[in-house]
Amino acid sequence: MKNNIIMNACIVPKYGTEEDIIIREILKPIPREKELLIKVHYAPVTPTDLTSKKGDSFIFRLFSSLIRPKFGVYGEMYVGEVTEVGELVKDFNIGDLVYGTNGMKLGTYAEYVRVKDTTVIRKVPKGVEPINTLALLDGGITALPFLRDKGLIQKGQKVLIIGASGSVGSMGVQLAKNYGAIVTGVSGTSNQELLKDIGCDYVIDYTKTKYTESNYRYDIIFDAVGKSSFIECQNILTEKGSYLITVPDLPAMLKALFKVKQKNKKSLFAATGLRKPNLKNIDLDYLEGLLINKKITPVIEKIFDIKDMTKAQQHVRTGHKKGNIIVDLRKI
Structure with a gap:
């Protein structure tokens, strides 16, 4: 099925770094039969999501070059709302608040991200502030x-x-x-x-x-x-x-x-x-229990608007962030 619907995404042009980030329109993905479409609300900024630049270690530069995403949309983790589900998806419904990781496919620094139902994707537990689930990931x-x-x-x-x-x-x-x-x-x-x-x-x-x-x-x-x-x-x-x-x-x-x-x-x-999704899910069962029972407290230093992604990534690159740095994609 052809798709002519567009969405906004945070793009790193080919061979670019965080200084070159732009917000640009790209095609909105269509979920296949075992996939979901998520309206992204928030995403963390992590070292994994940084592009490599001169002065980075060899290992980091190698890793960054191997995972460069299609269309230049980075971002591995997310919390958001299910807006579409494939016909073979059983455990999720439109309107569910979910959090998870799209693995090396990345793509969460966008208005929408398409994820397989076999990836790490979980419903936000009742009573938990959705943004706090990102600290578990x-x-x-x-x-x-x-x-x-x-x-x-x-x-x-x-x-x-x-x-x-x-x-x-x-x-x-x-x-x-x-x-x-x-x-x-x-x-x-x-x-x-x-x-x-x-x-x-x-x-x-x-x-x-x-x-x-x-x-x-x-x-x-x-x-x-x-x-x-x-x-x-x-x-x-x-x-x-x-x-x-x-x-x-x-x-x-x-x-x-x-x-x-x-x-x-x-x-x-x-x-x-x-690690495989099933192992991460076992750990998230345990971590959710700690979070619900207030045995752990997420540390979130700052929430940046997605339009300030360059500043957010520059702050993460300093190596001096406190806890998590988050970007808000609700108004991208």
Whole structure:
């Protein structure tokens, strides 16, 4: 079926960066028999959604080039309203408020996004502010498998979280506390009170204290922003401690790829974003329960209008955001 209906979308022209972002009309997608059309209300701005530019790491530039989306519409996650459903879609109806991720197909920085019913798509739980579900996607389903599956976190363990004020780090702090860990958060001067508010037992201002030279020893070190290395952190790990990193260097990637067995102190990485939808849904069941019961609190620093996407992406690129940065697409 031909489609002549247009919609507005946030576009990064070919070979462009965030400075070149424009709002442009493109064809509105038509859902196939097992797909839904979502009217996007909000979407988070994450490092995954940034275009690469000179000065970025090789790994980031490679990843960015591999996932360049069709039509130049980035954006992986969303919360919005179902406006159309394919004839074979069973679990969703027009008018449902839903949140989810479109994976590497991206496309959520637009008025509408088309998603398959087999992707991670969930109804917003009753009593939950829809925008808060984005913190479960941009933070929760990364931090949880790292701490639980890679770190094997246990009650009473000492956990150091580097980048504790960001989207992944702030969720990591709260999840670690729910597991009964003793948590130390690392962030800059302006974020110290935030770290205390979300549950850190101890806080370190990295601009004043070199945490890698501490006499304290940690069972788990979780670098949520890729600002450290295993070599730097070995001395502050316990004898059988685990170093977890979300942004790997080449050695960490090779260890994960070839499943290298490590005795005693371990450096571990997981491509959590590439996990299958059923595993992410299991984690979201757990995270929704914590959110509903007020065991975790989403941290949202700022909501930008979609017309200010350049500013939003520039802020994320600084590496100093607090929790989540969101763009509002309701009036695109």
